[in-house]
Amino acid sequence: MTKETTEEKQYPIKSLHDFLSELDSEWTKFRNGSLIGLASSTILFIIVVGIILRIRRIGLGFIDFILLLLAGVFLVYSIYVMYRQFRFFNRWERRVGLLLHLEEEMLEEKLSKEKKA
Numbered sequence: 001m002t003k004e005t006t007e008e009k010q011y012p013i014k015s016l017h018d019f020l021s022e023l024d025s026e027w028t029k030f031r032n033g034s035l036i037g038l039a040s041s042t043i044l045f046i047i048v049v050g051i052i053l054r055i056r057r058i059g060l061g062f063i064d065f066i067l068l069l070l071a072g073v074f075l076v077y078s079i080y081v082m083y084r085q086f087r088f089f090n091r092w093e094r095r096v097g098l099l100l101h102l103e104e105e106m107l108e109e110k111l112s113k114e115k116k117a
Contacts, residue, residue, distance in 0.1 A: 017107075020100050027096065031089035038082040045075040 048071050051058070055065055 020103060023096060024100055027093060034082050034085040034089060038086060041075050041078045048072045
């Protein structure tokens with residue numbers, strides 16, 4: 001036998017159960033992180049818009065105005081992406097929960113069959 005057939009392949013996770021358990025424990029952190037990013041980007045956008053509206057009083061030059069305008073555009077895009085990310089986490093949270101529940105039921109059935117045998 002070759003060395004490849006005698007050794008087991010190494011996988012990044014041991015089982016689907018390990019993957020789902022790790023995913024479930026991290027899911028809330030990712031969702032909350034996207035919500036915090038959404039809120040902070042919105043606050044920064046409001047500040048940038050406020051500065052742009054008062055730019056003549058502050059006396060900023062043309063280059064400063066362009067930089068603030070670019071910052072506003074990037075913040076709008078960042079807000080959009082974080083909003084989509086938050087919607088993704090909310091939509092898939094239910095599906096992952098159902099998958100975890102289904103796995104638990106399958107494991108319980110297997111254990112009950114093994115006990116009967």
